[in-house]
Amino acid sequence: MDSVTIPVEVSKDILISLNQSEQELKSRFQMAIAISLFHEGKLTLGKAIQLSGTSRYDFEKSLAKSKISVSDIDVDQVISDVNKISKI
Secondary structure, three states, X not given: OOOOOOOOOOOHHHHHHXXXXXXXXXXXXXXXXXXXXXXXXXXXXXXXXXXHOOOHHHHHHHHHHOOOOOOOOXXXXXXXXXXXXXXX
């Protein structure tokens, strides 16, 4: 898989304030961007997980912390599907 590096400048005092290493902040950026793009519908769940650099479990846990659903199915749609299945 080809990849591209996107440099982001962060002053060292930010790292010190956050008490994080460059790698920790990079991981945090990747997760935040992946969550944001998934929430906006720009990335599928699989691609967002790939961008986050984490496991599916960890990504879904982060979505839950951000109060973002993995699925965009609403209650009315579920009720409609249950009614269709019960007619079979």
